[in-house]
Amino acid sequence: MGSQPEPAMETHQSNPNDTQPAPIPQITSLPLIDISSFLDPHSSPSARQLTASSINSACINYGFFYLTGHGIPTSKLDQIIMLARHFFASPLFVKNKIRRREAGSSEGGDGARGYQGIGENLTQGRRDIHEAVDLYREWDHAVKTPGAGGEGTYRTLQGPNLWPAEPEELKDVYLEYIDQLQDVGRALVRAMGVALDLGTPTGEPADKETEDEDVFVRNTDRSFWVMRMIGYPRLETPIEDGLSCGEHTDYGCVTLLLADPTPGALQVLLKDGRTWLPADPIPGAFVVNIGDMIERWTNGLWKSTRHRVVHRGDEYRVSVPFFFEPNFEAVVRPLGKCVERTGGKAVYEGSTYGRHLAAKVDSNF
Numbered sequence: 001m002g003s004q005p006e007p008a009m010e011t012h013q014s015n016p017n018d019t020q021p022a023p024i025p026q027i028t029s030l031p032l033i034d035i036s037s038f039l040d041p042h043s044s045p046s047a048r049q050l051t052a053s054s055i056n057s058a059c060i061n062y063g064f065f066y067l068t069g070h071g072i073p074t075s076k077l078d079q080i081i082m083l084a085r086h087f088f089a090s091p092l093f094v095k096n097k098i099r100r101r102e103a104g105s106s107e108g109g110d111g112a113r114g115y116q117g118i119g120e121n122l123t124q125g126r127r128d129i130h131e132a133v134d135l136y137r138e139w140d141h142a143v144k145t146p147g148a149g150g151e152g153t154y155r156t157l158q159g160p161n162l163w164p165a166e167p168e169e170l171k172d173v174y175l176e177y178i179d180q181l182q183d184v185g186r187a188l189v190r191a192m193g194v195a196l197d198l199g200t201p202t203g204e205p206a207d208k209e210t211e212d213e214d215v216f217v218r219n220t221d222r223s224f225w226v227m228r229m230i231g232y233p234r235l236e237t238p239i240e241d242g243l244s245c246g247e248h249t250d251y252g253c254v255t256l257l258l259a260d261p262t263p264g265a266l267q268v269l270l271k272d273g274r275t276w277l278p279a280d281p282i283p284g285a286f287v288v289n290i291g292d293m294i295e296r297w298t299n300g301l302w303k304s305t306r307h308r309v310v311h312r313g314d315e316y317r318v319s320v321p322f323f324f325e326p327n328f329e330a331v332v333r334p335l336g337k338c339v340e341r342t343g344g345k346a347v348y349e350g351s352t353y354g355r356h357l358a359a360k361v362d363s364n365f
């Protein structure tokens, strides 16, 4: 059942670049939503409706919330973080064995999958002080283009995943976790269709363009998901020289973030455009946020919220976001009902998710 506890009052963090006094204190915590009614086939319609309306308020007011009731045991979540931590603790030459390579290069990279060292990722042109491994849904029928040298080359995103060989169990544990996360992602986008009151399916055959409450479910049935393992050393330099992860919105559908218990690192920009709210981890819960594709589908009714990571704690921080994305070929354009509710004019053009993603990958996000 959905719930949205009354936020407590307390001071929050303001933008460190601001010279203005901090705004009036508002909230200390994001809303908490229990998704179990959308995972349990026997739940009552009223329980689902309650969850859906909590999601609607959370998406309108924050674009971020904590998610519980997802059914993935805490022991599994701890194992996911522990395995990523082990990998990042390996010597650099081990991590470089699965290094990300340029698409089309003679070394056989696809420009997206694999390991990136500290400072190699750019957000808005600034170095991010983290290292990461990116995994994506495997490309169907990927072929190498022969002749460019070595064993041939891959197109952007079309190579195989580069899995860490150590720890040995990492790949199997992660593959099972990704399956579990896709179930949670599906439940979440189903709930979002209800939350937006897009209408119950008529029972007539529906295609991907049909705009009812299952529209997100149909367009994510082959989700081109992304899984990132991220390792953050303590940020020693001033904010102007780059952040742990620079301010950005997520570019896809919904993000399910798992992070170790480090407080204060992830910060979410509130609607006033200047107050940064720390989104500290709650054990057993995901931090969820909506991405640019949901903003586009809803014609801006739900906005993808800016966030950043500033990790000044002593311990090496690990996070593992899972991005539940539309199908690669899904056409994402503002939904008629959302256009009506936002003044009658579509403010975004439609295009496929794949095109949007490839542009992001090519411009280093």
Ligand SMILES: O=C(O)CCC(=O)C(=O)O
Pocket (backbone or CB within 6 Å): 228, 230, 245, 250, 257, 259, 265, 266, 307, 308, 309, 319, 321
């Ligand atoms: O590490 C985190 O807490 C968030 C990372 C993030 O925002 C991202 O990878 O998009």
Ligand SMILES: [Fe+2]
Pocket (backbone or CB within 6 Å): 248, 249, 250, 307
């Ligand atoms: Fe993000």
